Amino acid sequence: MQPHRGRSGRIATATGSLALLLLATACGGGEDGKGATAKGSPTNVSATVAAVVAPARVEVIAGLTGCKVKIRTEADELREGVCRTKRGDYLITTFPQEKLKVTWLDAAAVYGGKYLVGTRWVVSAKPELLEQLRPRLGGEIQQLRGVGPTPAP
Incomplete structure (x- = not known):
């Protein structure tokens, strides 16, 4: 049986997941596979964060x-x-x-x-x-x- 984590545990888990996502996004490739978008700008972390937390x-x-x-x-x-x-x-x-x-x-x-x-x-x-x-x-x-x-x- 898993222990009940409560609200602070859920927040910590969500924060950790978001941090991992940001790290993976920042290190990952863009549309051209070179870590930048086709227009040469850095990979857009804001849009990735919005896709995760915006709903x-x-x-x-x-x-x-x-x-x-x-x-x-x-x-x-x-x-x-x-x-x-x-x-x-x-x-x-x-x-x-x-x-x-x-x-x-x-x-x-x-x-x-x-x-x-x-x-x-x-x-x-x-x-x-x-x-x-x-x-x-x-x-x-x-x-x-x-x-x-x-x-x-």
Whole structure:
């Protein structure tokens, strides 16, 4: 039987796991296998950290983007926080389950637009700001189609 570790034990385990991940990421190769990305910049540790810890907390994602977030929605199915910065305003939404994120994206598709989407999180902002945030957070920029006629070329 394993002893009960309690909250401090879980925090220590999570911290140790994150430290190992950061070490492995810093020492590992980038997209070209030479420890750097294709553009020659160092491997992006922030995006790797976001992929590991971001699903749980809006505050973690906001911290990675340099924002002090204001929580706007606190519900069982999602949490939303607003960031107001010099670069622009954006909304960070996290979900306790991936299927809730998929449902949210399906509903947002009615409005169209681009979103930065990661594991159990979505960032809503102007497309140029999403491009700036992506290197820090990782994820994929997704174009959602709106309802109604599309504008003529």
